[in-house]
Amino acid sequence: MAQIIDGKAMARALTERTADEVRQIVAETGTPPGLAVVLVGNDPASEVYVGRKIAQCRKAGIVSFEHRMPATTAEGELHALIDQLNADPAVHGILVQLPLPAGIDAARVLDRISPLKDVDGFHPVNVGRLSTGTGGLVPCTPLGIMMLLDSVIDDYRGLNAVVIGKSNIVGKPVSMLLLEREATVTVTHIETRDLPDVARKADIIVAAAGAPQLVRGYWVKPGAVVIDVGITRVTDHDGSSKIVGDCATHELEHARAVTPVPGGVGPMTIACLLANTVRAARIASASSNA
Ligand code: GUN
Helix, strand or coil: CCEECCHHHHHHHHHHHHHHHHHHHHHHHCCCCEEEEEEECCCHHHHHHHHHHHHHHHHHCCEEEEEEECCCCCHHHHHHHHHHHHHCCCCCEEEECCCCCCCCCHHHHHHHCCHHHCCCCCCHHHHHHHHHCCCCCCCHHHHHHHHHHHCCCCCCCCCEEEEECCCCCCHHHHHHHHHHCCCEEEEECCCCCCHHHHHHCCCEEEECCCCCCCECHHHCCCCCEEEECCCEEEECCCCCEEEECCECHHHCCCCCEECCCCCCHHHHHHHHHHHHHHHHHHHHHHHHHC
16 A cells, blocks of 8 residues: 655644744744735636635734735736835745736746745746755745655655656756756656656656646556645536546555645645745845844
């Protein structure tokens, strides 16, 4: 039987550590860490994610500043809000929920966020820092994935890691983190040939394709560790619906360890967002004391 990696429990423990650190920051500076969350439009999935992020902030003692803007918002208005948040000393982290409505250039918006407040780790400065191994804020989902992997793997050197999906949010940054640990990393995508054969060579699979139950049992080598980043609501024949990941988890008994969906990567992503906000608050207080 594969071990189930309990992301929910790990996220709870990380959030408790973050809450301890928040208390320390308040004791030292008198100001709690603050996270600004910007939601443009009303994408239903984004509404749910943003709601969860704000609720978890509250649990950890982080102040959240919610900014909701209509889908018709002009890009210039969003830029103006970001400029205001960049300048606000009570705001240590800024998160603009993606995807943005059509007509707004997401890259230009992300470029405008101060790299020091970029708790998503999407600014080109932080992307560059990650790819050169020179610090910076690291994207939350990849950070959470590495913590989940660290709970079952001590030494990554020479392990074959196959990342399925080349997104800027997950695939590319997690491949950089695995490379940093000296795994041999293969990044695959929709055009990859013979993907099951490539996956079968992996000691570690990170499935982040957004394709429900793509990874079947025969894709996975016995003893591999599988991280399932997918989260898709599917409707059954009887009309009922459920959430499934990118892996056919019931076929993975021969894996060493797998993450469940839900309850694996998702909770860790939010816990890492809180941890990044505290890190950004520490960076801000260090620079104001310098
Ligand atoms: N949309 C899907 N995932 C993310 C994320 O990690 N951060 C932001 N800002 N938007 C997202």
